[in-house]
Amino acid sequence: MTKLAFMPLVALLVLALAACGDDDKDKEGLSKPCPTAPNAMATAPTLPGNFPAAQGITYTGVKKDGPSTIASGYLPDTIGPAHDAYVSAVKNAPGYAVTHEEQDVADSEVNFSGAGNSGQVKLLQTCKDRTQVTITIRPA
């Protein structure tokens, strides 16, 4: 067998060990109690294209970065239910579709298109029962 034929085996072993280490590191923060939540916006914003809100979202800010709108907030939940909540919200919004989704131990992404826009909902669980939400909406 050539040297090259052993390479997938070695690579997969390295990958498996790396995956263990990263998962453990991510999980450490998830058992921490959450600090005081950031202040909510006085009124929930209307996002471009009437982008849907997941049930339970608290918006904490909205800004423009050039052509794109960035909304911030949080969900009082862990990463799994938070991810599912946004997948469901996007899929059930008329004209919207999930173009890509990926969930890891403490973070996830839900990419979407619809209403002439595209973008991403980035979710990050940093403590026991709260998940940060960052929504980027760009003209498609």
Add this chain to the structure above:
Amino acid sequence: MSRRLALALLALLALPAGCGSSSSGPRKQLLVVVNAPFSSTPYLGQTIENGARLAASEVNASGLRIDGTTYDLKVQTKDSALSPARALANVRSAANEHAIAVVDEGTGIDASWRVAKGMPICIVFQGGKEQVNPVTRPNVFRIAPTDHGIAFRLAEYMIPKGLKIGLLHDDSDYGASGGSALHEAFSENASSVALDETLPADAVDLAPQILRARRAGATALVVWGQPATIAAAITAARTAGWNVPFFTPPAGDDPFVRQQLADHPSWVDGLTFAGGRLTAEVGPKPFETFERKYEAAYGVDRVGVKTREGREVIQPPETGMYAYDFVNLLAAAVLKAGSTDPRKIATALQEVTIDGANGDERSFNNVSHDGVVDDDVYFARFRDMTYAPVKDDPLSATLPRIPQTR
């Protein structure tokens, strides 16, 4: 147990079975064609070929077993020379030779997808918006940052800085497509744009165009074009004593730019390019693993310049990574389809997911044939002939620096 760990262990368990089947009889070959500009932009062509060959060699360690027959992937290269006509002829020839897929730089795709007869074509460099459409071009896929993503991320990064931006693009396929994306991304903020101009791709001296940008009041330039165009634009500005910051798409980190400016290393300092991130949330290990395998098989890609301390600069295989990921997705799709029919493989490509070389999942589906999302575009800035992710962009600030010296 994480999904990634479970997949790795499953793959480990599958290896002995694969080794056993490899000795059970003669194998058949499935042709995968790499259609890239080997003669015009050699680094780009070579890294695409290397990425495709590396993945094929790993797939072939156990082969693809379908209905009692084991298949190997055979990679063949065809030079497009950046000519849409030649790229089209290459894809036609690949289809006639019963290739199961084409790994493509992107030139000429607007015509070549039709002659592919349903065979999947995956673009691994160009990012034009119209090039990929799951409905109208069901056999075209892409694993590379989109022009839309690059242009909008540049707009999001640059406009809040209050810069007056000169948008320059050359008249190559790549430049024209990028020019459209820039126009779209900056159209809502016209007051941030000092000028929007097309550059001739084959021009050696861009002094007149750069002078016009300076007179228009530009305080930053985006140059979207072939590596030669980017190098010529930087040369024209610096020769005139204009220290304007340059921003580019991924072509800015092509070794050719640094080779052209090797006599004036300080001219490269500050050059910022947007590209697809090389590492994901899981950290740099997956990419480092891929890079080690790539180097073990093909050696390092030498840029041909040195740092001020005299260390040799090498190029991380970003585009090679995309070709590698596609060939792995292709192998998964062949197994999913249980067929060597290119049309069935194209359909199955929408239903498989792999862990990509950078640690991100790679997949397509029936609403998106783009395997790199716009939000994975990051920014890196050159200093001393090597680059590092910038610190003033939320995504880029989280990314590690990839070693680039030996």
